[in-house]
Amino acid sequence: MDEAGFVPNKPAERKISNPLWLNAEITFRCPLHCIYCYNPVDYARSGPELSTEDWLRVLREARELGAVQLGISGGEPLLRDDVEVMVAEAHRLGYYTNLLTSGVGLTEKRIAAFKEGGLDQIQLSFQDSTRELNDFLSSTRTFELKEKVAKLIKQYEYPMVLNVVLHRLNIDHIQAILDMAEAMGVEHLELANTQYYAWALINRDQLLPSREQLVRAEAITNQFRTRMGNKCKVYFVVPDYYATRPKACMNGWGSVFLNIAADGLALPCHEARMLPALTFPNVRDHDVRWIWHESPGFNAYRGDDWMQEPCRSCPEKTKDFGGCRCQAYMLTGDATNTDPVCDLSPKHHLITDVTAKAQTTGQPVTVHPIVFRDDKNSRKLSEKSQPETTPVG
Amino acid sequence: MSEPRIAADAVIELERQYRFQWEAAQQSHVLLYPEGMIKLSGSAGEIMKCIDGKTTAAGIVEKLEQAFPGNDLRQDVMDFLEVAHGRGWIRAKQAG
Numbered sequence: 001m002d003e004a005g006f007v008p009n010k011p012a013e014r015k016i017s018n019p020l021w022l023n024a025e026i027t028f029r030c031p032l033h034c035i036y037c038y039n040p041v042d043y044a045r046s047g048p049e050l051s052t053e054d055w056l057r058v059l060r061e062a063r064e065l066g067a068v069q070l071g072i073s074g075g076e077p078l079l080r081d082d083v084e085v086m087v088a089e090a091h092r093l094g095y096y097t098n099l100l101t102s103g104v105g106l107t108e109k110r111i112a113a114f115k116e117g118g119l120d121q122i123q124l125s126f127q128d129s130t131r132e133l134n135d136f137l138s139s140t141r142t143f144e145l146k147e148k149v150a151k152l153i154k155q156y157e158y159p160m161v162l163n164v165v166l167h168r169l170n171i172d173h174i175q176a177i178l179d180m181a182e183a184m185g186v187e188h189l190e191l192a193n194t195q196y197y198a199w200a201l202i203n204r205d206q207l208l209p210s211r212e213q214l215v216r217a218e219a220i221t222n223q224f225r226t227r228m229g230n231k232c233k234v235y236f237v238v239p240d241y242y243a244t245r246p247k248a249c250m251n252g253w254g255s256v257f258l259n260i261a262a263d264g265l266a267l268p269c270h271e272a273r274m275l276p277a278l279t280f281p282n283v284r285d286h287d288v289r290w291i292w293h294e295s296p297g298f299n300a301y302r303g304d305d306w307m308q309e310p311c312r313s314c315p316e317k318t319k320d321f322g323g324c325r326c327q328a329y330m331l332t333g334d335a336t337n338t339d340p341v342c343d344l345s346p347k348h349h350l351i352t353d354v355t356a357k358a359q360t361t362g363q364p365v366t367v368h369p370i371v372f373r374d375d376k377n378s379r380k381l382s383e384k385s386q387p388e389t390t391p392v393g
Numbered sequence: 394m395s396e397p398r399i400a401a402d403a404v405i406e407l408e409r410q411y412r413f414q415w416e417a418a419q420q421s422h423v424l425l426y427p428e429g430m431i432k433l434s435g436s437a438g439e440i441m442k443c444i445d446g447k448t449t450a451a452g453i454v455e456k457l458e459q460a461f462p463g464n465d466l467r468q469d470v471m472d473f474l475e476v477a478h479g480r481g482w483i484r485a486k487q488a489g
Contacts, residue, residue, distance in 0.1 A: 018418050020430065065418070066416070066417075066418030066419070068416060068418075068423070068425060068430060069425070069428065069429075069430065094414055096412055096425035096426070096427075096430075098427060098428070120410075120412065120425075120427075121410070121427050123427075157409070159409065159410045159427065161427060187410075188427060230481060
């Protein structure tokens with residue numbers, strides 16, 4: 001979240017703040033098959049999607065708690081035909097509503113209905129500046145369609161917000177990506193380096209750029225930023241593998257962010273369902289107030305009682321909250337460990353071993369071919385992850 | 394900052410991507426924008442309430458001086474509008 005925006009909690013205080021951001025992952029279905037998707041790798045065995053009525057109730061309950069930013073995402077949210085209903089209700093309730101889409105399914109009829117209903121923003125994702133790589137990375141043919149959608153977004157007087165996920169295979173095209181953004185009249189450009197969760201973790205060897213690639217891309221981006229000034233706000237999110245301190249993940253656990261997944265599971269972040277020690281509630285069984293304030297899952301890593309050393313006695317724990325619980329679990333096997341991105345972590349070598357391998361030029365040596373995010377692969381990965389995944393609350 | 398001064402007869406409007414509203418949970422007026430929220434102080438909220446895309450800077454001062462009689466608010470209001478303009482929250486359309 002933007003630093004000018006929400007004020008992070010002081011984790012030492014046990015007082016629970018309001019959620020400010022509701023992310024509604026309304027479906028896991030997607031026409032794209034991006035190799036860095038952050039949806040759970042076993043999404044294929046998640047339960048049935050919430051109904052329209054369920055979602056409208058969730059919107060009301062979260063708004064009552066103070067949530068004010070709403071992201072409608074997925075999968076591809078436009079695969080549901082009730083987004084218009086949700087948008088209109090969200091607007092009535094006073095949310096600032098953002099639709100995060102690949103653009104597939106965004107017809108003129110639908111965008112007109114969204115405008116009418118009070119949608120505030122559309123964030124369009126592009127995989128790359130070239131048709132070849134865009135289509136390869138998403139395993140579809142969508143490039144030209146996205147160009148058309150970008151024109152529609154302008155035509156309906158939405159701010160043009162573009163998201164491009166950067167990684168080893170496209171980061172050297174940064175100049176072309178910036179040129180494309182300029183030609184499209186982009187006003188907010190988010191250049192988000194891949195974070196290594198879910199599908200991106202599986203494909204990490206193929207996706208992690210070298211430090212040299214990263215430094216070059218950031219320098220070119222900075223030139224663009226200076227040249228564009230206020231015409232285009234550029235956010236360059238560095239991959240945390242190249243940091244020495246962890247990110248303040250979600251501004252702290254259960255602090256401002258509430259994620260509701262397609263199957264109704266309520267989570268403190270996009271990825272938390274992977275944590276085997278925790279059970280998360282489902283909005284089918286509980287109201288949002290109970291979920292946020294009372295549920296064990298949302299309280300698990302609030303405050304700092306759960307921390308181990310070196311976090312526990314670290315003066316920086318109020319700044320970064322020990323980093324990301326999911327990353328700590330994925331890489332060290334224990335979610336209460338220090339995020340190994342931190343160079344004070346005794347397991348920091350788990351990161352540096354991986355980044356060291358990424359410094360070679362050309363294609364990295366990999367243990368397996370790229371795994372595309374699709375139903376078949378997800379079912380295969382579900383079987384593998386079955387014994388260690390949390391049952392749906 | 395070398396922002397151009399806002400003329401008294403310039404019409405003030407909110408920038409397109411911002412939305413201004415009262416947030417009960419925050420007990421304050423806020424500005425919402427893509428992926429964020431700015432909590433406004435009481436006086437900033439009162440000034441923003443007067444911005445409707447039709448009223449000039451001078452008109453906003455006048456409205457507020459009527460609402461809070463006995464105060465000379467011109468300088469405070471103009472200072473705030475300069476800051477808001479500098480941060481990209483509002484647009485000032487010159488008359489004529």
